[in-house]
Amino acid sequence: xxxxxxxxxxxxxxxxxxxxxxxxxxxxxxxxxxxxxxxxxxxxxxxxxxxxxxxxxxxxxxxxxxxxxxxxxxxxxxxxxxxxxxxxxxxxxxxxxxx
Amino acid sequence: xxxxxxxxxxxxxxxxxxxxxxxxxxxxxxxxxxxxxxxxxxxxxxxxxxxxxxxxxxxxxxxxxxxxxxxxxxxxxxxxxxxxxxxxxxxxxxxxxxxxxxxxxxxxxxxxxxxxxxxxxxxxxxxxxxxxxxxxxxxxxxxxxxxxxxxxxxxxxxxxxxxxxxxxxxxxxxxxxxxxxxxxxxxxxxxxxxxxxxxxxxxxxxxxxxxxxxxxxxxxxxxxxxxxxxxxxxxxxxxxxxxxxxxxxxxxxxxxxxxxxxxxxxxxxxxxxxxxxxxxxxxxxxxxxxxxxxxxxxxxxxxxxxxxxxxxxxxxxx
Numbered sequence: 001x002x003x004x005x006x007x008x009x010x011x012x013x014x015x016x017x018x019x020x021x022x023x024x025x026x027x028x029x030x031x032x033x034x035x036x037x038x039x040x041x042x043x044x045x046x047x048x049x050x051x052x053x054x055x056x057x058x059x060x061x062x063x064x065x066x067x068x069x070x071x072x073x074x075x076x077x078x079x080x081x082x083x084x085x086x087x088x089x090x091x092x093x094x095x096x097x098x099x
Numbered sequence: 100x101x102x103x104x105x106x107x108x109x110x111x112x113x114x115x116x117x118x119x120x121x122x123x124x125x126x127x128x129x130x131x132x133x134x135x136x137x138x139x140x141x142x143x144x145x146x147x148x149x150x151x152x153x154x155x156x157x158x159x160x161x162x163x164x165x166x167x168x169x170x171x172x173x174x175x176x177x178x179x180x181x182x183x184x185x186x187x188x189x190x191x192x193x194x195x196x197x198x199x200x201x202x203x204x205x206x207x208x209x210x211x212x213x214x215x216x217x218x219x220x221x222x223x224x225x226x227x228x229x230x231x232x233x234x235x236x237x238x239x240x241x242x243x244x245x246x247x248x249x250x251x252x253x254x255x256x257x258x259x260x261x262x263x264x265x266x267x268x269x270x271x272x273x274x275x276x277x278x279x280x281x282x283x284x285x286x287x288x289x290x291x292x293x294x295x296x297x298x299x300x301x302x303x304x305x306x307x308x309x310x311x312x313x314x315x316x317x318x319x320x321x322x323x324x325x326x327x328x329x330x331x332x333x334x335x336x337x338x339x340x341x342x343x344x345x346x347x348x349x350x351x352x353x354x355x356x357x358x359x360x361x362x363x364x365x366x367x368x369x370x371x372x373x374x375x376x377x378x379x380x381x382x383x384x385x386x387x388x389x390x391x392x393x394x395x396x397x398x399x400x401x402x403x404x405x406x407x408x409x410x411x412x413x414x415x416x417x
Contacts, residue, residue: 073301080294087288 004056011053018046031097032089036082043078047071111151118144131180135173142166155317156248159309163325168402171332175406243383245315252319253387257376260320261361264394267401268358275410287338295337302330310395314384320357320391324398331403346410354404357397360390 022042029035051071055064121144125137142165149158235247235255242250252260306323313319341350364386365376372379378386404410 073298076294076297080290083290084288 008053008056011049011056015046015049015053018042018049022046032094033086033096036086040078040082044075047074114144114148114151118148131177135170135177138173139166139170142170156246156319156322159317159322160325163322163329164402168325168328168332168406171329171406175408179408241380241383243378243380243385243387244313246313246317246319248317249313249319249387249391253390254376254378254383257361257365257378257390260394261358261365261376263321264358264361264397267398268354271354271401271404274405274408277408287336291337295333295339298333299330302326302333306330306395306399310391313391314388320394321398323391323395325402327395327399328402328406331399332406335403335407350400350404353396353400355397357394360393364390 019042022038022040025038025041026035029038048071051067055067058064058067118141121137121141125134125141128134128137142161145165146158146162149155149161232247235251238255239245239247239250242254244250244253306326309318309326310320310323311318313323368377368379369375
Protein backbone atom coordinates (compact mmCIF):
# COMPACT_ATOMS: atom_id res chain seq x y z
CA UNK A 1 0.00 0.00 0.00
CA UNK A 2 1.24 3.43 -0.92
CA UNK A 3 0.78 6.70 0.95
CA UNK A 4 -2.19 7.69 -1.26
CA UNK A 5 -3.89 4.37 -0.44
CA UNK A 6 -3.55 5.08 3.28
CA UNK A 7 -4.87 8.61 2.79
CA UNK A 8 -7.84 7.33 0.78
CA UNK A 9 -8.59 4.67 3.41
CA UNK A 10 -8.39 7.27 6.17
CA UNK A 11 -10.80 9.59 4.33
CA UNK A 12 -13.24 6.77 3.56
CA UNK A 13 -13.26 5.56 7.15
CA UNK A 14 -13.77 9.11 8.50
CA UNK A 15 -16.64 9.49 6.02
CA UNK A 16 -18.15 6.26 7.33
CA UNK A 17 -17.83 7.58 10.90
CA UNK A 18 -19.87 10.66 9.92
CA UNK A 19 -22.52 8.44 8.33
CA UNK A 20 -22.65 6.30 11.47
CA UNK A 21 -23.00 9.41 13.65
CA UNK A 22 -25.71 10.77 11.34
CA UNK A 23 -27.63 7.48 11.51
CA UNK A 24 -27.34 7.40 15.31
CA UNK A 25 -28.62 10.96 15.46
CA UNK A 26 -31.52 10.11 13.15
CA UNK A 27 -32.50 7.24 15.43
CA UNK A 28 -31.86 8.87 18.80
CA UNK A 29 -32.61 12.62 18.48
CA UNK A 30 -35.89 13.81 19.99
CA UNK A 31 -37.69 15.68 17.17
CA UNK A 32 -37.78 16.16 13.42
CA UNK A 33 -35.64 19.31 13.42
CA UNK A 34 -32.73 17.84 15.40
CA UNK A 35 -32.93 14.67 13.30
CA UNK A 36 -32.63 16.72 10.11
CA UNK A 37 -29.59 18.41 11.63
CA UNK A 38 -27.95 15.01 12.22
CA UNK A 39 -28.89 13.73 8.78
CA UNK A 40 -27.44 16.66 6.83
CA UNK A 41 -24.09 16.27 8.60
CA UNK A 42 -23.85 12.72 7.26
CA UNK A 43 -24.87 13.78 3.76
CA UNK A 44 -22.65 16.84 3.50
CA UNK A 45 -19.44 16.01 5.36
CA UNK A 46 -19.61 12.21 5.28
CA UNK A 47 -20.27 12.01 1.56
CA UNK A 48 -17.67 14.76 0.96
CA UNK A 49 -14.98 12.71 2.73
CA UNK A 50 -16.00 9.55 0.85
CA UNK A 51 -15.92 11.45 -2.47
CA UNK A 52 -12.45 12.89 -1.77
CA UNK A 53 -11.25 9.43 -0.71
CA UNK A 54 -12.56 7.90 -3.94
CA UNK A 55 -11.27 10.80 -6.05
CA UNK A 56 -7.70 10.13 -4.85
CA UNK A 57 -7.95 6.64 -6.34
CA UNK A 58 -9.96 7.60 -9.44
CA UNK A 59 -8.53 6.49 -12.76
CA UNK A 60 -9.23 9.65 -14.72
CA UNK A 61 -10.00 13.33 -14.24
CA UNK A 62 -13.43 12.73 -15.76
CA UNK A 63 -14.22 10.28 -12.95
CA UNK A 64 -13.08 12.87 -10.39
CA UNK A 65 -15.37 15.42 -12.06
CA UNK A 66 -18.33 13.02 -11.91
CA UNK A 67 -17.68 12.28 -8.21
CA UNK A 68 -17.53 16.00 -7.37
CA UNK A 69 -20.71 16.60 -9.38
CA UNK A 70 -22.48 13.89 -7.35
CA UNK A 71 -21.36 15.56 -4.13
CA UNK A 72 -22.51 19.01 -5.30
CA UNK A 73 -25.91 17.64 -6.37
CA UNK A 74 -26.38 15.84 -3.05
CA UNK A 75 -25.40 19.04 -1.17
CA UNK A 76 -27.95 21.03 -3.16
CA UNK A 77 -30.73 18.45 -2.85
CA UNK A 78 -29.98 17.66 0.81
CA UNK A 79 -29.98 21.28 1.92
CA UNK A 80 -33.15 22.13 -0.02
CA UNK A 81 -35.07 19.03 1.00
CA UNK A 82 -34.21 19.36 4.69
CA UNK A 83 -35.40 22.99 4.53
CA UNK A 84 -38.65 21.84 2.90
CA UNK A 85 -39.19 19.07 5.46
CA UNK A 86 -38.51 21.47 8.34
CA UNK A 87 -40.85 24.09 6.87
CA UNK A 88 -43.53 21.47 6.33
CA UNK A 89 -43.18 20.33 9.93
CA UNK A 90 -43.36 23.92 11.21
CA UNK A 91 -46.51 24.59 9.12
CA UNK A 92 -48.04 21.43 10.52
CA UNK A 93 -47.53 22.87 14.00
CA UNK A 94 -44.82 20.53 15.25
CA UNK A 95 -43.15 22.35 18.15
CA UNK A 96 -39.40 22.72 18.55
CA UNK A 97 -38.03 20.30 21.11
CA UNK A 98 -37.07 21.85 24.45
CA UNK A 99 -35.42 20.10 27.32
CA UNK B 100 -9.71 -12.64 -0.83
CA UNK B 101 -11.51 -15.14 1.40
CA UNK B 102 -12.51 -12.36 3.84
CA UNK B 103 -13.68 -10.12 0.98
CA UNK B 104 -15.87 -12.91 -0.39
CA UNK B 105 -17.42 -13.44 3.05
CA UNK B 106 -18.01 -9.69 3.41
CA UNK B 107 -19.78 -9.57 0.04
CA UNK B 108 -21.85 -12.59 0.98
CA UNK B 109 -22.90 -10.83 4.21
CA UNK B 110 -23.73 -7.64 2.29
CA UNK B 111 -25.87 -9.52 -0.23
CA UNK B 112 -27.60 -11.42 2.56
CA UNK B 113 -28.39 -8.19 4.42
CA UNK B 114 -29.65 -6.65 1.18
CA UNK B 115 -31.96 -9.61 0.53
CA UNK B 116 -33.30 -9.66 4.09
CA UNK B 117 -33.70 -5.86 4.06
CA UNK B 118 -35.73 -6.09 0.84
CA UNK B 119 -38.03 -8.75 2.31
CA UNK B 120 -38.48 -6.77 5.54
CA UNK B 121 -39.20 -3.49 3.70
CA UNK B 122 -41.68 -5.20 1.38
CA UNK B 123 -43.48 -6.73 4.35
CA UNK B 124 -43.52 -3.46 6.30
CA UNK B 125 -44.77 -1.51 3.26
CA UNK B 126 -47.65 -3.97 2.86
CA UNK B 127 -48.52 -4.39 6.53
CA UNK B 128 -48.19 -0.74 7.55
CA UNK B 129 -51.54 0.83 8.33
CA UNK B 130 -50.28 4.41 7.85
CA UNK B 131 -50.33 5.00 4.07
CA UNK B 132 -47.67 7.73 4.20
CA UNK B 133 -45.26 5.39 6.00
CA UNK B 134 -46.08 2.65 3.51
CA UNK B 135 -45.18 4.93 0.58
CA UNK B 136 -41.88 5.97 2.20
CA UNK B 137 -41.08 2.30 2.86
CA UNK B 138 -41.90 1.54 -0.78
CA UNK B 139 -39.43 4.22 -1.94
CA UNK B 140 -36.75 2.78 0.37
CA UNK B 141 -37.56 -0.65 -1.08
CA UNK B 142 -37.02 0.71 -4.61
CA UNK B 143 -33.63 2.17 -3.67
CA UNK B 144 -32.47 -1.09 -2.06
CA UNK B 145 -33.80 -2.95 -5.11
CA UNK B 146 -31.62 -0.75 -7.33
CA UNK B 147 -28.63 -1.71 -5.14
CA UNK B 148 -29.58 -5.36 -5.55
CA UNK B 149 -29.59 -4.95 -9.34
CA UNK B 150 -26.13 -3.36 -9.12
CA UNK B 151 -24.94 -6.41 -7.13
CA UNK B 152 -26.42 -8.64 -9.85
CA UNK B 153 -24.34 -6.67 -12.38
CA UNK B 154 -27.40 -5.29 -14.18
CA UNK B 155 -26.69 -1.52 -14.12
CA UNK B 156 -29.31 -0.79 -16.81
CA UNK B 157 -32.10 -2.18 -14.64
CA UNK B 158 -30.60 -0.54 -11.54
CA UNK B 159 -30.81 2.87 -13.24
CA UNK B 160 -34.39 2.27 -14.34
CA UNK B 161 -35.41 0.95 -10.91
CA UNK B 162 -33.89 3.91 -9.05
CA UNK B 163 -35.35 6.50 -11.43
CA UNK B 164 -38.76 5.00 -12.19
CA UNK B 165 -39.36 2.42 -9.45
CA UNK B 166 -38.23 4.49 -6.50
CA UNK B 167 -38.23 8.10 -7.72
CA UNK B 168 -41.15 8.66 -10.06
CA UNK B 169 -43.46 5.96 -8.71
CA UNK B 170 -42.76 7.33 -5.22
CA UNK B 171 -43.67 10.84 -6.36
CA UNK B 172 -46.83 9.51 -8.04
CA UNK B 173 -47.85 7.61 -4.90
CA UNK B 174 -47.22 10.64 -2.68
CA UNK B 175 -49.29 12.87 -4.96
CA UNK B 176 -52.04 10.24 -5.05
CA UNK B 177 -51.97 10.20 -1.25
CA UNK B 178 -52.29 14.00 -1.09
CA UNK B 179 -55.30 13.84 -3.44
CA UNK B 180 -56.84 11.02 -1.42
CA UNK B 181 -56.58 13.17 1.71
CA UNK B 182 -58.11 16.15 -0.14
CA UNK B 183 -61.01 13.95 -1.22
CA UNK B 184 -61.53 12.59 2.30
CA UNK B 185 -61.36 16.09 3.79
CA UNK B 186 -63.98 17.29 1.30
CA UNK B 187 -66.17 14.33 2.16
CA UNK B 188 -67.12 13.85 -1.49
CA UNK B 189 -66.11 10.24 -1.61
CA UNK B 190 -66.76 7.95 1.31
CA UNK B 191 -64.68 4.82 1.17
CA UNK B 192 -66.98 2.03 2.31
CA UNK B 193 -65.79 0.08 5.32
CA UNK B 194 -65.37 -3.47 4.16
CA UNK B 195 -66.64 -6.27 6.29
CA UNK B 196 -63.94 -7.94 8.32
CA UNK B 197 -64.84 -11.42 7.06
CA UNK B 198 -64.55 -10.30 3.45
CA UNK B 199 -61.12 -8.81 4.09
CA UNK B 200 -59.99 -12.01 5.80
CA UNK B 201 -61.21 -14.12 2.89
CA UNK B 202 -59.49 -11.98 0.25
CA UNK B 203 -56.28 -12.05 2.30
CA UNK B 204 -56.33 -15.83 2.52
CA UNK B 205 -57.10 -16.05 -1.19
CA UNK B 206 -54.27 -13.68 -2.16
CA UNK B 207 -51.94 -15.45 0.28
CA UNK B 208 -52.71 -18.87 -1.23
CA UNK B 209 -52.19 -17.64 -4.78
CA UNK B 210 -48.91 -15.91 -3.88
CA UNK B 211 -47.66 -18.93 -1.95
CA UNK B 212 -48.35 -21.30 -4.85
CA UNK B 213 -46.66 -18.84 -7.22
CA UNK B 214 -43.65 -18.71 -4.88
CA UNK B 215 -43.49 -22.53 -4.71
CA UNK B 216 -43.74 -22.74 -8.50
CA UNK B 217 -40.98 -20.14 -8.94
CA UNK B 218 -38.78 -21.87 -6.36
CA UNK B 219 -39.25 -25.19 -8.18
CA UNK B 220 -38.46 -23.54 -11.53
CA UNK B 221 -35.28 -21.97 -10.14
CA UNK B 222 -34.03 -25.20 -8.54
CA UNK B 223 -34.69 -27.15 -11.74
CA UNK B 224 -32.65 -24.68 -13.83
CA UNK B 225 -29.23 -25.91 -14.95
CA UNK B 226 -26.60 -24.25 -12.70
CA UNK B 227 -24.64 -22.89 -15.66
CA UNK B 228 -26.74 -21.71 -18.58
CA UNK B 229 -25.45 -19.65 -21.47
CA UNK B 230 -28.87 -18.17 -22.23
CA UNK B 231 -29.07 -16.01 -25.32
CA UNK B 232 -26.09 -13.80 -24.48
CA UNK B 233 -23.82 -15.63 -26.94
CA UNK B 234 -26.28 -14.99 -29.79
CA UNK B 235 -26.62 -11.34 -28.79
CA UNK B 236 -22.84 -10.93 -28.74
CA UNK B 237 -22.55 -12.64 -32.12
CA UNK B 238 -25.08 -10.29 -33.69
CA UNK B 239 -24.05 -7.13 -31.83
CA UNK B 240 -22.13 -5.78 -34.85
CA UNK B 241 -25.32 -5.82 -36.94
CA UNK B 242 -27.43 -4.08 -34.29
CA UNK B 243 -25.96 -0.60 -34.76
CA UNK B 244 -25.12 -0.12 -31.04
CA UNK B 245 -22.42 -1.39 -28.70
CA UNK B 246 -24.46 -1.97 -25.54
CA UNK B 247 -26.06 -5.44 -25.63
CA UNK B 248 -29.01 -4.27 -23.50
CA UNK B 249 -29.82 -1.45 -25.93
CA UNK B 250 -29.32 -3.86 -28.84
CA UNK B 251 -31.95 -6.21 -27.39
CA UNK B 252 -34.42 -3.48 -26.34
CA UNK B 253 -34.27 -1.31 -29.47
CA UNK B 254 -33.35 -3.78 -32.20
CA UNK B 255 -33.73 -7.52 -31.55
CA UNK B 256 -36.86 -7.08 -29.44
CA UNK B 257 -37.90 -3.55 -30.43
CA UNK B 258 -41.47 -4.86 -30.60
CA UNK B 259 -41.50 -5.11 -26.77
CA UNK B 260 -40.36 -1.50 -26.43
CA UNK B 261 -43.04 -0.38 -28.90
CA UNK B 262 -45.67 -2.04 -26.70
CA UNK B 263 -44.15 -0.50 -23.56
CA UNK B 264 -44.52 2.95 -25.10
CA UNK B 265 -48.15 2.16 -25.86
CA UNK B 266 -48.74 0.96 -22.28
CA UNK B 267 -47.37 4.25 -20.90
CA UNK B 268 -49.65 6.24 -23.21
CA UNK B 269 -52.64 4.11 -22.23
CA UNK B 270 -51.91 4.71 -18.55
CA UNK B 271 -51.98 8.46 -19.13
CA UNK B 272 -55.24 8.21 -21.10
CA UNK B 273 -56.78 6.25 -18.24
CA UNK B 274 -55.67 8.89 -15.71
CA UNK B 275 -56.93 11.73 -17.92
CA UNK B 276 -60.31 10.04 -18.24
CA UNK B 277 -60.75 10.15 -14.44
CA UNK B 278 -62.64 13.39 -14.27
CA UNK B 279 -62.68 15.80 -11.39
CA UNK B 280 -59.52 14.84 -9.53
CA UNK B 281 -58.68 17.43 -6.90
CA UNK B 282 -55.27 19.01 -7.28
CA UNK B 283 -53.17 19.29 -4.17
CA UNK B 284 -51.65 22.74 -4.43
CA UNK B 285 -48.87 23.78 -2.11
CA UNK B 286 -47.09 27.12 -1.88
CA UNK B 287 -43.72 26.57 -3.54
CA UNK B 288 -41.53 29.09 -1.76
CA UNK B 289 -38.17 30.49 -2.84
CA UNK B 290 -36.03 27.44 -1.98
CA UNK B 291 -37.99 24.96 -4.09
CA UNK B 292 -38.19 27.56 -6.85
CA UNK B 293 -34.40 28.06 -6.87
CA UNK B 294 -33.80 24.30 -6.68
CA UNK B 295 -36.06 23.72 -9.70
CA UNK B 296 -34.36 26.51 -11.63
CA UNK B 297 -30.89 25.16 -10.85
CA UNK B 298 -31.65 21.49 -11.39
CA UNK B 299 -33.80 21.58 -14.54
CA UNK B 300 -30.92 22.38 -16.94
CA UNK B 301 -28.72 19.80 -15.17
CA UNK B 302 -31.45 17.15 -15.47
CA UNK B 303 -31.96 17.89 -19.17
CA UNK B 304 -28.20 17.54 -19.68
CA UNK B 305 -28.14 14.26 -17.73
CA UNK B 306 -31.06 12.94 -19.81
CA UNK B 307 -29.24 13.80 -23.05
CA UNK B 308 -26.06 12.16 -21.69
CA UNK B 309 -27.94 8.98 -20.67
CA UNK B 310 -29.62 8.84 -24.09
CA UNK B 311 -26.32 9.24 -25.96
CA UNK B 312 -24.27 6.93 -23.74
CA UNK B 313 -27.01 4.25 -23.98
CA UNK B 314 -25.59 3.14 -27.33
CA UNK B 315 -22.41 1.80 -25.70
CA UNK B 316 -22.95 1.76 -21.92
CA UNK B 317 -25.82 1.48 -19.40
CA UNK B 318 -28.46 4.09 -20.21
CA UNK B 319 -31.06 4.62 -22.89
CA UNK B 320 -34.49 6.00 -23.63
CA UNK B 321 -36.33 4.86 -20.48
CA UNK B 322 -33.60 6.04 -18.10
CA UNK B 323 -33.21 9.35 -19.93
CA UNK B 324 -36.98 9.77 -20.18
CA UNK B 325 -37.45 9.21 -16.46
CA UNK B 326 -34.79 11.83 -15.66
CA UNK B 327 -36.65 14.23 -17.97
CA UNK B 328 -39.89 13.27 -16.23
CA UNK B 329 -38.25 14.02 -12.87
CA UNK B 330 -37.35 17.50 -14.13
CA UNK B 331 -41.00 17.94 -15.11
CA UNK B 332 -42.21 16.79 -11.69
CA UNK B 333 -39.81 19.22 -9.98
CA UNK B 334 -41.06 22.09 -12.14
CA UNK B 335 -44.69 21.16 -11.46
CA UNK B 336 -43.98 21.03 -7.71
CA UNK B 337 -42.41 24.48 -7.92
CA UNK B 338 -45.68 25.76 -9.38
CA UNK B 339 -44.72 25.85 -13.07
CA UNK B 340 -47.49 25.15 -15.57
CA UNK B 341 -47.44 24.69 -19.31
CA UNK B 342 -48.48 27.75 -21.33
CA UNK B 343 -52.09 27.39 -22.52
CA UNK B 344 -50.95 27.74 -26.15
CA UNK B 345 -48.69 24.68 -25.72
CA UNK B 346 -51.08 22.64 -23.59
CA UNK B 347 -53.34 21.46 -26.38
CA UNK B 348 -51.94 20.16 -29.69
CA UNK B 349 -48.16 20.55 -28.99
CA UNK B 350 -48.44 18.61 -25.71
CA UNK B 351 -50.46 15.84 -27.33
CA UNK B 352 -47.99 15.61 -30.20
CA UNK B 353 -45.12 15.28 -27.71
CA UNK B 354 -47.05 12.53 -25.89
CA UNK B 355 -47.68 10.38 -28.97
CA UNK B 356 -44.39 11.16 -30.77
CA UNK B 357 -42.59 8.13 -29.31
CA UNK B 358 -45.25 5.57 -30.17
CA UNK B 359 -45.93 7.34 -33.48
CA UNK B 360 -42.30 7.27 -34.61
CA UNK B 361 -42.11 3.61 -33.59
CA UNK B 362 -45.16 2.76 -35.70
CA UNK B 363 -43.90 4.77 -38.71
CA UNK B 364 -40.47 3.09 -38.58
CA UNK B 365 -42.14 -0.30 -38.08
CA UNK B 366 -44.23 0.28 -41.23
CA UNK B 367 -41.21 1.50 -43.21
CA UNK B 368 -39.15 -1.55 -42.23
CA UNK B 369 -42.13 -3.78 -43.03
CA UNK B 370 -42.30 -2.27 -46.52
CA UNK B 371 -38.55 -2.24 -47.21
CA UNK B 372 -37.31 -5.44 -45.55
CA UNK B 373 -40.57 -7.34 -45.32
CA UNK B 374 -40.33 -7.73 -41.53
CA UNK B 375 -41.63 -5.59 -38.71
CA UNK B 376 -38.88 -3.50 -37.05
CA UNK B 377 -36.11 -5.44 -38.79
CA UNK B 378 -33.53 -2.67 -39.19
CA UNK B 379 -31.02 -2.90 -42.06
CA UNK B 380 -27.60 -3.09 -40.27
CA UNK B 381 -26.20 -0.07 -42.15
CA UNK B 382 -28.95 2.28 -40.90
CA UNK B 383 -29.67 0.54 -37.58
CA UNK B 384 -27.58 2.92 -35.45
CA UNK B 385 -29.26 6.02 -36.88
CA UNK B 386 -32.74 4.52 -36.63
CA UNK B 387 -32.18 3.52 -33.00
CA UNK B 388 -30.88 7.00 -32.12
CA UNK B 389 -33.94 8.66 -33.71
CA UNK B 390 -36.31 6.22 -31.98
CA UNK B 391 -34.65 6.67 -28.61
CA UNK B 392 -34.46 10.47 -28.86
CA UNK B 393 -38.16 10.81 -29.68
CA UNK B 394 -39.10 8.11 -27.14
CA UNK B 395 -37.12 9.94 -24.42
CA UNK B 396 -39.12 13.13 -24.96
CA UNK B 397 -42.41 11.22 -25.00
CA UNK B 398 -41.57 9.21 -21.87
CA UNK B 399 -40.49 12.34 -20.01
CA UNK B 400 -43.59 14.31 -20.96
CA UNK B 401 -45.89 11.34 -20.22
CA UNK B 402 -44.41 10.79 -16.75
CA UNK B 403 -44.69 14.50 -15.88
CA UNK B 404 -48.27 14.54 -17.21
CA UNK B 405 -49.08 11.47 -15.09
CA UNK B 406 -47.87 13.41 -12.05
CA UNK B 407 -50.10 16.38 -12.90
CA UNK B 408 -52.96 13.87 -13.39
CA UNK B 409 -55.54 16.18 -15.02
CA UNK B 410 -54.83 17.45 -18.55
CA UNK B 411 -53.33 20.98 -18.39
CA UNK B 412 -55.88 23.73 -18.81
CA UNK B 413 -58.54 21.42 -17.42
CA UNK B 414 -60.96 23.14 -15.06
CA UNK B 415 -60.97 21.45 -11.68
CA UNK B 416 -64.46 20.65 -10.53
CA UNK B 417 -63.85 20.38 -6.82
